[in-house]
Amino acid sequence: MKLEIGNFYVKDIIFGLKTGYKNGILTVNKKEAIDALNPEGKLTNVDLHVARPGEKVRILPIKAVVEARARLDGRVTFPGFTGATAACGEGVLYALKNMSVMAVGKYGGRPEGMVDMSGPAAELTHYADIINLAFTAENVDPTENRGDITKTNLNYRIGAHLLAEYLGKTVLTQEPEAWERYELSDVSEKKLPRVVLITQHATSSRNPGEYNDMFYGVDARYLVPTLIHPNEMLDGCMCSSSVMPACSHNCTYSYQNYPMIKKLYSGHGKDIDFVGVIINCSFEETVEKKERAAIRVATIAKMLGCDAAIFSQLAGGHCDVELFTTIIKLEEAGSKTVGMCSENPGRDGATQSKTMLDARADAIVSTGSNAQAIELPPMDTVIGDLNSIGRDRYPGAWEYDYILGPSLRPDGSLIVDRRIILDNDGAPGWSNKTCKDF
Amino acid sequence: MKKIIMYLNQFFGQIGGEEKADYQPTIHEEMIGPALAMAPLIKDGRITHTIICGDDYMNLHPEEALEKIGEYLDGLEFDLLIAGPAFLAGRYGVNCGRVCKYVQERFNVPAITCMNEENPGVDIYRKDIYILKGGDNAARMRNDMPAMARFANKLLNGEPILWADEEGYIKRGIRQTVILDKEQTAANRAYDMMLKKLRGEPFESELQIKMEERVAIAAPIKDASKARVAFISTGGIVPADNPDRIPSASSTRFGRYDISGMDRLEPGEWISVHGGYGKTHANANPNVIAPFDALKTLVKEGKIGYLHPYFYSTTGNHTNQREAARMAGEILEFLREDGIDTVILGST
Amino acid sequence: MMVKEIEKSGMPIVHMVSMTPVALSIGSNRIVKSYGVSAPMCDPEAPEEVQFKQRYDLLVKALKALCTDISQQTVF
Numbered sequence: 001m002k003l004e005i006g007n008f009y010v011k012d013i014i015f016g017l018k019t020g021y022k023n024g025i026l027t028v029n030k031k032e033a034i035d036a037l038n039p040e041g042k043l044t045n046v047d048l049h050v051a052r053p054g055e056k057v058r059i060l061p062i063k064a065v066v067e068a069r070a071r072l073d074g075r076v077t078f079p080g081f082t083g084a085t086a087a088c089g090e091g092v093l094y095a096l097k098n099m100s101v102m103a104v105g106k107y108g109g110r111p112e113g114m115v116d117m118s119g120p121a122a123e124l125t126h127y128a129d130i131i132n133l134a135f136t137a138e139n140v141d142p143t144e145n146r147g148d149i150t151k152t153n154l155n156y157r158i159g160a161h162l163l164a165e166y167l168g169k170t171v172l173t174q175e176p177e178a179w180e181r182y183e184l185s186d187v188s189e190k191k192l193p194r195v196v197l198i199t200q201h202a203t204s205s206r207n208p209g210e211y212n213d214m215f216y217g218v219d220a221r222y223l224v225p226t227l228i229h230p231n232e233m234l235d236g237c238m239c240s241s242s243v244m245p246a247c248s249h250n251c252t253y254s255y256q257n258y259p260m261i262k263k264l265y266s267g268h269g270k271d272i273d274f275v276g277v278i279i280n281c282s283f284e285e286t287v288e289k290k291e292r293a294a295i296r297v298a299t300i301a302k303m304l305g306c307d308a309a310i311f312s313q314l315a316g317g318h319c320d321v322e323l324f325t326t327i328i329k330l331e332e333a334g335s336k337t338v339g340m341c342s343e344n345p346g347r348d349g350a351t352q353s354k355t356m357l358d359a360r361a362d363a364i365v366s367t368g369s370n371a372q373a374i375e376l377p378p379m380d381t382v383i384g385d386l387n388s389i390g391r392d393r394y395p396g397a398w399e400y401d402y403i404l405g406p407s408l409r410p411d412g413s414l415i416v417d418r419r420i421i422l423d424n425d426g427a428p429g430w431s432n433k434t435c436k437d438f
Numbered sequence: 439m440k441k442i443i444m445y446l447n448q449f450f451g452q453i454g455g456e457e458k459a460d461y462q463p464t465i466h467e468e469m470i471g472p473a474l475a476m477a478p479l480i481k482d483g484r485i486t487h488t489i490i491c492g493d494d495y496m497n498l499h500p501e502e503a504l505e506k507i508g509e510y511l512d513g514l515e516f517d518l519l520i521a522g523p524a525f526l527a528g529r530y531g532v533n534c535g536r537v538c539k540y541v542q543e544r545f546n547v548p549a550i551t552c553m554n555e556e557n558p559g560v561d562i563y564r565k566d567i568y569i570l571k572g573g574d575n576a577a578r579m580r581n582d583m584p585a586m587a588r589f590a591n592k593l594l595n596g597e598p599i600l601w602a603d604e605e606g607y608i609k610r611g612i613r614q615t616v617i618l619d620k621e622q623t624a625a626n627r628a629y630d631m632m633l634k635k636l637r638g639e640p641f642e643s644e645l646q647i648k649m650e651e652r653v654a655i656a657a658p659i660k661d662a663s664k665a666r667v668a669f670i671s672t673g674g675i676v677p678a679d680n681p682d683r684i685p686s687a688s689s690t691r692f693g694r695y696d697i698s699g700m701d702r703l704e705p706g707e708w709i710s711v712h713g714g715y716g717k718t719h720a721n722a723n724p725n726v727i728a729p730f731d732a733l734k735t736l737v738k739e740g741k742i743g744y745l746h747p748y749f750y751s752t753t754g755n756h757t758n759q760r761e762a763a764r765m766a767g768e769i770l771e772f773l774r775e776d777g778i779d780t781v782i783l784g785s786t
Numbered sequence: 787m788m789v790k791e792i793e794k795s796g797m798p799i800v801h802m803v804s805m806t807p808v809a810l811s812i813g814s815n816r817i818v819k820s821y822g823v824s825a826p827m828c829d830p831e832a833p834e835e836v837q838f839k840q841r842y843d844l845l846v847k848a849l850k851a852l853c854t855d856i857s858q859q860t861v862f
Contacts, residue, residue, distance in 0.1 A: 336636055357650070358647065361643075372614060653815065656798040766792050781798075783800070
């Protein structure tokens with residue numbers, strides 16, 4: 001199964017008469033782009049904006065982020081989600097790099113997030129390093145036009161994926177500037193250690209409606225740990241959810257570029273034999289189902305003859321039980337396991353940083369704490385709605401706090417905690433943060 | 439030019455040995471003993487005074503000793519207090535910690551000390567002050583002094599203080615984010631850690647987990663029908679107006695509610711304030727968290743000898759070990775007063 | 787955490803909890819496995835009389851745990 005991704009490195013995005021890509025400049029025809037992302041008119045007041053690294057721009061509430069791509073063979077980029085169900089993982093995909101498509105609304109809360117393109121919050125998320133083409137919009141149906149509930153944001157999510165596809169198609173007639181090639185070649189005669197990656201997906205919503213991660217376009221909520229080919233993840237089989245607090249939100253962009261998958265691939269045939277990815281639910285209510293999931297992961301790892309495993313945790317809380325029980329079972333099954341996870345030691349840093357701890361998990365990479373408060377300067381431009389802070393129920397922002405005061409101050413500066421920064425945790429492997437003992 | 443005060447015990451303060459351990463605190467407008475060795479290592483600062491106190495006097499009369507020291511410092515201008523180093527000297531280490539904590543709290547000025555990690559002063563004061571890692575005997579003075587000076591210079595200069603291992607102080611039980619170089623992504627670190635683990639090479643986990651302390655199993659009760667039982671909940675059930683303001687997480691207090699006159703908890707009169715689970719069921723029927731209806735029935739049927747008339751309630755998520763210990767201690771006092779033999783604790 | 791602090795004093799205590807791996811991990815000794823997280827003492831979907839019986843039986847189990855001599859952490 002060979003996946004080839006042809007890359008185009010975007011240097012800037014401008015609006016113009018005809019959507020096209022030339023010499024690093026992506027020109028976007030606003031009307032066409034808006035029509036592409038809003039085919040059924042479920043969104044209104046749609047506009048497009050460009051946010052570049054280093055600019056004094058603040059973007060919020062962000063509901064979805066997708067990388068612009070299209071398939072050479074005409075298959076939809078996100079089978080099952082934006083079009084017909086089809087296999088992922090093989091063939092040729094063209095991608096616009098150094099940029100993303102972002103869906104931004106008016107109402108925030110959980111899972112909406114914020115990105116500052118400069119200032120102290122910029123180094124907390126990889127989204128501040130790329131050019132973000134953000135569309136702002138409101139729902140026509142007022143049901144989700146509020147900041148006090150967790151929203152499906154379905155129109156925004158579909159819109160972002162459709163816009164991503166529309167833009168990706170622009171380069172299909174051109175020759176890519178560089179290639180990434182992914183193939184799990186047979187390296188068995190080298191007798192390298194066999195490694196499996198376990199990923200955790202946002203599946204905690206039991207509400208009717210499409211909140212959770214979508215696997216080939218179907219709600220992943222009742223997934224039993226499932227073995228997939230890493231190429232499937234890179235090729236659009238997983239579309240993101242509307243469930244987790246922003247810091248832990250793995251957007252579709254993260255799945256398309258999963259850093260831990262790419263890193264394991266880089267070592268395939270040299271240090272390791274990368275055998276596959278096991279996708280796992282983030283949240284099971286009962287201890288029995290958590291046990292079953294941990295047993296299945298360990299059994300699959302054993303069947304594959306794994307010598308090592310990396311567990312990429314989604315977030316803390318319930319997920320901590322999964323992290324530790326799975327690591328213990330993997331170690332018992334003979335896989336030396338490394339856990340990769342964020343920590344929440346409380347705002348003062350003095351609380352136990354995981355809800356469960358077990359000393360048998362002796363190899364943990366921390367992606368940092370999402371609980372620390374941070375003061376942010378006002379920005380010249382806000383894409384979206386700054387008043388969503390304080391008004392809407394974001395984890396990480398508040399109307400008034402006894403010690404810190406209101407999150408949103410009259411001059412536009414903010415005091416928030418890192419849970420509101422989109423992908424602050426960087427769980428798929430992005431994060432260059434860790435936690436240390438002070 | 440910044441000003442520093444030094445605190446020493448009777449021995450390092452050159453008053454005398456064990457026979458002078460009852461020496462009451464004095465302050466001297468000069469550098470004595472280790473202060474003389476420390477002074478040249480301090481940049482842009484000088485040690486203006488030395489306080490000396492006998493280890494036994496401070497240990498046996500801490501309030502008087504600290505008050506006296508407070509009087510001496512009142513009105514003095516100073517930017518930092520340095521105590522010790524105390525090596526493995528137990529009384530000295532505890533006293534250094536005590537003085538530093540007092541000075542920090544009363545004068546809002548940083549106070550640091552240095553002692554060996556095994557010194558009993560460490561466990562008591564590690565969370566309150568910076569304790570530099572020190573040697574195990576006075577011969578190590580020539581390592582400890584530069585370490586203390588280096589750290590003191592940083593503090594005096596207003597430089598950001600990095601993590602414990604980097605600066606050489608003893609971990610204070612606080613974890614914060616540190617941003618590494620851009621190439622040190624979690625993916626790279628996890629990959630490298632995995633290879634080391636596979637190859638049997640040494641590596642350091644970024645989250646060190648100690649084996650949890652095991653507590654001795656308490657002897658069982660003989661007969662429940664004669665037992666005096668109390669119920670505690672960490673599920674966050676409180677009276678509807680949350681009079682004690684129990685928070686949704688990281689709680690440092692508990693509520694103590696009289697349930698003697700009721701057969702069950704009535705919905706509407708009690709709510710859940712816990713931030714870690716969906717509260718629909720709890721609010722519809724608080725007994726699903728705190729089963730007083732069943733507990734009262736068991737008492738009526740004689741299956742429980744006696745039920746403590748108070749319900750102790752807090753929220754259990756993200757609680758701090760120190761706070762949990764303190765709350766448990768306070769609750770135990772109430773329970774002992776009532777001759778309670780055993781506790782049922784309900785979590786979520 | 788409070789469970790251990792109370793047991794340290796010598797008072798027997800039983801920990802009723804749904805996430806038993808967490809309780810084992812933090813060191814509770816007598817553990818009674820409860821129902822779900824948001825309603826640990828019974829199944830909130832069951833009819834009220836059944837729920838009451840579940841709470842009653844679970845407490846009876848808790849009392850039994852308190853009367854049982856154990857030599858290591860035990861989930862009842």
